[in-house]
């Protein structure tokens with residue numbers, strides 16, 4: 001999307017021809033900085049420390065990480081090390097495995113002399129595909145928003161609640177949950193977005209609010225626990241969230257707290273949609289709660305919070321008393337029964353095996 005008027009992606013090949021550049025998402029929204037990745041370990045660190053995050057962007061970064069590795073050593077052992085190093089970074093987003101399997105399949109049959117060039121081409125392919133998929137998700141979701149807008153009094157915005165950041169910062173461009181929002185806004189449809197803070201890492205406040213502000217989309221930041229109240233009072237027309245892994249039966253793994261939003265939406269009859277690029281579907285899993293690995297991150301993310309201090313510098317402070325243990329599951333699973341529909345690049349379908357099979361008949365479930 002545009003940053004200071006310049007069309008920008010979240011990840012791109014560096015001008016030196018050997019590095020990769022990313023937006024460092026750990027310093028947003030108060031600083032905008034570009035980080036340079038030069039090695040496999042740089043790419044692994046960027047994923048693990050969440051300089052880049054979001055399932056599609058994690059997959060894209062892994063593809064670029066394989067290229068960084070192949071430039072130095074394109075042996076079978078190096079390819080295996082690249083796969084294992086990147087795979088070990090974060091366990092939940094299935095795009096990571098998808099991108100690494102795709103790289104291994106593409107590169108293994110090639111002579112070592114051709115692997116770096118092929119890895120670079122694959123990384124570009126993965127990124128360009130992501131942009132196309134997300135734009136198509138936006139078109140499919142735009143139709144939903146347009147239908148809701150048609151039923152509202154003239155000038156009344158469609159109120160959309162989203163959780164975490166499934167924006168262009170979570171992908172290579174457009175985002176998944178935000179793509180319909182951007183396309184509706186750009187089409188002149190009045191939209192307003194309730195932006196959940198999304199504790200503990202505040203991807204909503206730090207990233208989604210920054211995105212929407214930059215694109216001029218009306219929004220209001222709210223605490224995580226306000227969504228149910230807003231739904232009870234008719235202030236939410238639609239929920240759209242992202243996903244890190246969706247099962248073949250439509251169970252949705254997403255940022256912690258998504259399940260609670262889905263429960264509130266179900267209780268209040270608010271449509272709850274999930275923007276789902278097909279690389280985020282795990283066709284090998286049927287029971288999300290039982291089978292999807294949930295990342296447990298450092299308790300420090302729960303006990304400490306960063307923000308802009310009165311002196312204009314970013315400061316981190318501790319909230320609970322020293323010594324109180326913290327738990328930090330980073331994701332939860334929303335059962336398909338609570339999901340109104342899945343917005344994919346091939347259109348919208350019910351959150352069910354039949355719904356997914358209808359859109360993706362080429363996949364074996």
Ligand SMILES: CSC[C@H]1O[C@H](OP(=O)(O)O)[C@H](O)[C@@H]1O
Pocket residue numbers: 053054055056163164165166167170171175176177203241242243244254255256330
């Ligand atoms: C379009 S994927 C976005 C998805 O990823 C986020 O998790 P994280 O920031 O920890 O990578 C969150 O679950 C978003 O919905």
